[in-house]
Each structure stands twice: as C-alpha cells, then as structure tokens.
Amino acid sequence: MNIQDTLSSTEQKVDNSEKIKIYLCGVTVYDESHIGHARTIIVFDVLRKYLENKKKEVELIQNFTDVDDKIINRANDEGIPAHEISKRYIENYFRDFDELNIKRATNYPKATEHIEDIIEFIKKLIEKGIAYASENGVYFSVSKFPEYGKLSKKKIDELKSGSRIQVDETKKDPLDFAVWKFSDVEPTWESPWGKGRPGWHIECSVMSMKYLGGNFDIHGGGRDLIFPHHENEIAQSEAHSDGKFAKIWMHVGMVTIAGEKMSKSLGNTKSIKYVLENWGPNIIRLFCLSGHYSKVIDYSEEMLKENLTKWRQVETCYYELIHANNVEQENISEKIRNISTEFDKSLEDDLNTHLALSSFFELVKETNRLAASEKLGKENSIIIMKEFERISKILGLNIPKINQEEKEEIDSLISNREKLRGEKQFEDADKIRDQLNEMNIELMDHKGKTIWMKKEKIQKDC
C-alpha cells in the first residue's frame, strides 16, 4: 500500500512486513469535536480497518491534549478545575466517535499522564545543548536543528522575516518554541527548571516514542498541523534520538463550510453531535470518504442529502440480499471478484476512498439490477453478501440491525397486506403500508413477492 508522504512529497510504500505502527494527533479536549475532527479520524479508521482486513496487525496511538491554554481558559470561565473540562470533553469525544463507528485506538495517551516522560525528554535535549531554560520557560533552539522547516517546506530566514508573533525577548531566537512553560496557574508540575506545564508539541514527540519507538510507520493528523506542530515534533524527536522520526507523514485535508475553513476560532463549526443527530453515522462517513482524504471537502446540507440517497441504495441492496430467493440466477462470482479487487486496488493507491466507494456502488447497483430482473438467488446473495460485509466493515458502514420480535411483527403485517391486496382491498392494504412506514419499514413490491427494509432513521429525511 502506498501513501503520499508530506515530508518527501512522494508516495511511499507502507512497510507491512510486521506490525504497522501509526500515531495520530488527536484533539485538544476543551470543546465539542466537530465534523473536521471527524473527517481526520474517519480517514485513519478506514486506513486501519483496511490494513486489518488484510490481516495486518496495526497499533494505533491517538493522543488527547489535556493540558493547554484553551482548556485552562475554559476552566477559568466556568470556575472549575481544568481536569474537569478535559474529562468532560474526553467523555464527549467517545460519545461521538463510538457512535461514528470508529474502532477504538490501541491507546489514548494523555499529556498529563506523561509529565515524567516529558521531563526526561527535555532533560536530554538540554544535555545535548539543543534546549535551554530561560526566564519564561524551556525552549527548543531551532538553530541547533539545521533541517528545521523540512516538513512544511519553510526556509528559516523566511520564517524570521514573516514572523508576526510578539517576540518573547527571553528567547535566544524568535523561532525557538517552548517545550516547557513556567506558570503558577494550575495545573502545574514541578520540574528541574521550575514549576509549569509542557509546551504543546513535546507531548507527541514523547508519547509517540514511548508507545511506538522512534521510527514508526505513519504519523498523521490534519493538514493544519504541518506547521508548526509536526515540524516541531520532528525537530524535537530527531534532535533527541539522532534518528529518523516517522517514516510517512500523512495529512488529511480540511473541511470547509461555504468555502471557509471550519474552525473553532471562526465560530463556523458543525459539531459531530449536531450532525449525528440530523444525519446519523453512515451518511457522515460516506460524506467524509467521498473525496480524496488529502483534499478539502466542503460541508453542505446538499452533500449530506446526496449521501443520504446513496445510503438508501446501500440499505436496499442489503435487504435485497437478505430476501433473495429467485430460482433463476446469473453467474456473478467473477464480477464480484473484480469489484473486490478494484476496491482493494483503490485503497492500496493512497487510500483512494472515492474510487473504492465507486466499486462499492457497483456492487450495490449490480445487486439491485439482479433483484429487479428477478435473478437474485440464494447462492448469488451469499457470494455478494460476503463482499458487501467486508467492504462495509472497512468503510465502517453499519446497517441498523433488527430483532426477531420486530421481524415477526413485520412479516405478519406484510402477509395481512398481501391478503388484502389479493382481495383488492387496497385502502386497507395501504393503511398497513403506512403503519409500517411509521416503523421506518419500507416495502418494495416485486413481482409475486413483497420485501421490506428497515431504514435507518434520519432526522433530516423528512
């Protein structure tokens, strides 16, 4: 499998000879997660599920930044301790992402639980003369790392001239960034240099190394993390251990809304909670996977609606497979095998989920075509279903399940309706159809038989 690497600007082969180690920069837990966060995490979820489907072992580490100015500010606003803010939003995180059908990472390390490791890491940087303590904190000396700028393709002198931030006079160089900030505002920790808290970038260097070792396979996150976050991580990690850091840097494009980046600071975010309530997990996933992960996608109700239509087709396909019992059948093994191969091929090539979805819809279409022409038999459906389920699992799509009791009720209502239709009592038959509709059961009348499907309840689908 190849993935476009931001550092080398080329596609790199994922070395999957042994366990594949992935570090994903997660969220700072100070507010509701939004659809932009969802996209990045869904992309990595698909990557992971695809690799696992290939029987590869994947170790996915995703951090929570749980110490940060924003968390502290919010805590002050609400008059509660910072850890309660982070605790609340970590809970919200799992509420949202579990519902989005994200497989939980191997581990979710938190910055506050790795303060000792962070201090040790900084100690070594200081010993090597790469970091220094000054009045306000401990800083990483960018000039000691000649390759600084290699990820974001920035030249150090250009950064200097373009620097808009207020220069902290206690730094040796305006580009130097904090690895430890002195502070008396809680939360703080003691350190050999003074009381304070870690800088933002250091946690990822420390935790990725701790859990995955120095040279792991893929390091990912949103594009907006390239600079300064990932640039600084590389500097810290490679300066610390003198070895190459992550092998592949994979960055997911932003989600815009009306052409503008969705971000908390712009106040134009759509929270996952909101989108889940209105559209449900499957449509969000289809939407997030509808373009190449590296590109921008624009959030709009129209796009979600389009994906709702697609999702209904997928549901139809599933229920056609469940109910398949035609006698006459076509030989479809080869066709399905080709679809399966194409699907994999698309993902192998830089996780092209859009193309992969095309293959999936081909399978859906083929199934529905067979059903329409009364040529979808049991053997066919077993072959197709196997692939349908494999693909659904990789993409993280989930048909709502139905329990036995519900099923029996539906079957009995349908047979009543069939009886009434046979007697041409259409008004009463239609009443039953309406009744089923209210249960989100949709009937599809085929020649000689009626099959049903349970539609996922979508708020916006009215």
Added chain:
RNA sequence: GGUACUCUGGCAGAACGGUUAUGCGUGAGCCUGCAAAGCUUAUACAAGGGGGUUCGACUCCCUCGGGUACCUCCA
C-alpha cells in the same frame, strides 16, 4: 509576501499519456392496483486562460489567473 494544496459536466468527484469513470440531479421509459424503492436509457462544441512537448495530454513542461489552507492556537 512566502509555502503547500487546488481549478474537470447543473452539482460532487476520479482517472497520474491513448474512447471524460462513478454518484447525485434532470428528461424519457419499464415495473406497480396506486405508490415507494428499484431497473433501463439519455444528458459536456469539456477539462481556469494561453503557450509548448507528443502520433496523441485532464494527465508532462512553461506562463498568466482564480480559490483555499498554513506562515499565531487549530483535525
């Protein structure tokens, strides 16, 4: 100003030198008691503008232009 990404049909979006996939939308038809769903079929004097390389370019090169992101916290 710098860097990166991006510009393909009404919309979304692939193809990485060789009949513009796929989905949505729209039109027509089939199916149906009627619906719904589904199926069939049609839908670009086109590829941001202009050059070039090539037998042939969406795909490579140059140039001009638009958009977005990053350069400050951000998935």
